[in-house]
Amino acid sequence: MSRPPPKPCSRYYAITVLAGILAAAAIADFLFASSSSPLSASLSLRPSNLIFVPVAHDNKEAADRVPERVLSAADIPAPNWTWEQLPSSVPRLDAAAVQIQNLLYVFAGYGTIDYVHSHVDVFNMTDNTWCERFNMPKDMANSHLGMATDGRYVYIVAGQSGPQCRAAVPRTYLLDTKIKKWERMPPLPAPRYAPATQLWRGRLHVMGGSKENRHTPGTDHWSLAVKDGKALEKEWRKEIPIPRGGPHRSCVVVKDRLYVIGGQEGDFMAKPGSPIFKCSRRHEVVYGDVYMLDGDKEWKKLPPMPKPDSHIEFSWVVVNNSIIIVGGTTEKHPVTKRMILVGEVFRFDLLTLKWTVIGRLPFRCKTTIAGYW
Numbered sequence: 001m002s003r004p005p006p007k008p009c010s011r012y013y014a015i016t017v018l019a020g021i022l023a024a025a026a027i028a029d030f031l032f033a034s035s036s037s038p039l040s041a042s043l044s045l046r047p048s049n050l051i052f053v054p055v056a057h058d059n060k061e062a063a064d065r066v067p068e069r070v071l072s073a074a075d076i077p078a079p080n081w082t083w084e085q086l087p088s089s090v091p092r093l094d095a096a097a098v099q100i101q102n103l104l105y106v107f108a109g110y111g112t113i114d115y116v117h118s119h120v121d122v123f124n125m126t127d128n129t130w131c132e133r134f135n136m137p138k139d140m141a142n143s144h145l146g147m148a149t150d151g152r153y154v155y156i157v158a159g160q161s162g163p164q165c166r167a168a169v170p171r172t173y174l175l176d177t178k179i180k181k182w183e184r185m186p187p188l189p190a191p192r193y194a195p196a197t198q199l200w201r202g203r204l205h206v207m208g209g210s211k212e213n214r215h216t217p218g219t220d221h222w223s224l225a226v227k228d229g230k231a232l233e234k235e236w237r238k239e240i241p242i243p244r245g246g247p248h249r250s251c252v253v254v255k256d257r258l259y260v261i262g263g264q265e266g267d268f269m270a271k272p273g274s275p276i277f278k279c280s281r282r283h284e285v286v287y288g289d290v291y292m293l294d295g296d297k298e299w300k301k302l303p304p305m306p307k308p309d310s311h312i313e314f315s316w317v318v319v320n321n322s323i324i325i326v327g328g329t330t331e332k333h334p335v336t337k338r339m340i341l342v343g344e345v346f347r348f349d350l351l352t353l354k355w356t357v358i359g360r361l362p363f364r365c366k367t368t369i370a371g372y373w
């Protein structure tokens with residue numbers, strides 16, 4: 001079994017892209033070490049408190065003047081962006097996040113493979129400080145949550161409860177960020193692990209993800225009418241299943257269209273009989289598929305990402321009618337079977353439906369959390 005050497009990977013970024021600021025917080029602090037044995041996996045902790053602050057430069061200019069840095073054969077050539085360090089909070093992987101104006105709310109996540117967080121940290125992107133921390137309900141899942149916000153209320157769907165590779169749960173919560181009040185919502189019809197989640201046309205939509213065991217892809221798609229932090233229905237409604245199931249996808253609504261981007265089929269799952277639900281590697285297929293709903297009652301397939309990309313649930317921002325996605329994981333190394341992380345910054349132009357690679361993180365990172373202010 002091989003394990004990559006520990007490298008610092010707990011950093012927050014902010015980057016100025018043309019007029020605005022892209023603040024991407026890479027909260028990945030440890031990685032599942034790759035293993036060719038299907039029954040063993042380990043996690044190496046990569047704690048570090050390095051942060052980056054924005055350096056303003058024009059992205060297009062940067063492309064012209066900055067020499068390209070090639071991280072590995074798998075990397076797509078891209079301009080070498082300049083990043084700066086910002087303050088960090090706690091190391092975490094597989095956290096969830098929403099941005100409400102200048103505040104980035106970061107929920108839960110693994111601290112180590114044996115320790116999961118049960119609190120929220122709030123990052124103020126105006127003065128680059130962590131300005132608040134508060135606890136989550138004790139039985140809310142701790143990683144791989146589905147999450148969406150309407151600008152005040154945060155809808156928190158299912159996810160994995162506890163460390164290692166414990167099962168997914170169906171529990172669903174609501175947070176009023178104004179008064180920091182949590183409430184329960186109707187549970188999903190079934191547990192889901194890292195489901196794609198977004199608010200669209202007055203309904204909370206949840207689709208894909210893995211089933212309870214973390215591994216088996218789900219294609220079900222459900223929705224629940226919600227308004228101002230209230231569920232208007234008692235039960236979730238069945239919607240058109242997504243053509244391809246699986247967790248770790250970006251789910252974004254722009255101009256009344258719902259996009260589901262990237263992801264994978266399969267994931268680590270608990271070793272049978274392990275009292276601690278020890279993670280063990282299973283077959284995974286990473287993909288770059290893009291699916292879109294525009295109200296036509298059927299999913300449309302759009303051009304795929306420049307490379308397969310997964311672990312990007314909260315690694316996206318919308319800028320100027322484009323979806324920007326930072327980092328992730330791509331297909332395994334064909335020989336060593338190691339997980340390969342992604343360092344590119346991708347842009348999907350929603351007018352031309354064209355993907356481009358517009359920049360690069362200082363290092364490759366997965367389950368990166370991104371904000372834009």
Ligand SMILES: *[C@@H]1O[C@H](CO)[C@@H](O)[C@H](O)[C@H]1NC(C)=O
Nearest residue numbers: 017018019020021319320321
């Ligand atoms: C957004 O698009 C407009 C028009 O193409 C362009 O002038 C502007 O610089 C873009 N802003 C960003 C932040 O990319």
Ligand SMILES: *[C@@H]1O[C@H](CO)[C@@H](O)[C@H](O)[C@H]1NC(C)=O
Nearest residue numbers: 065066067069080081082362
């Ligand atoms: C490109 O990235 C490398 C590695 O981080 C760095 O040493 C170099 O200064 C960067 N180049 C520019 C022009 O920013």
Ligand SMILES: *[C@@H]1O[C@H](CO)[C@@H](O)[C@H](O)[C@H]1NC(C)=O
Nearest residue numbers: 102103124125126127128131
């Ligand atoms: C965020 O920072 C700005 C600038 O310092 C400040 O005016 C604002 O009150 C802060 N917001 C919160 C919620 O702390």
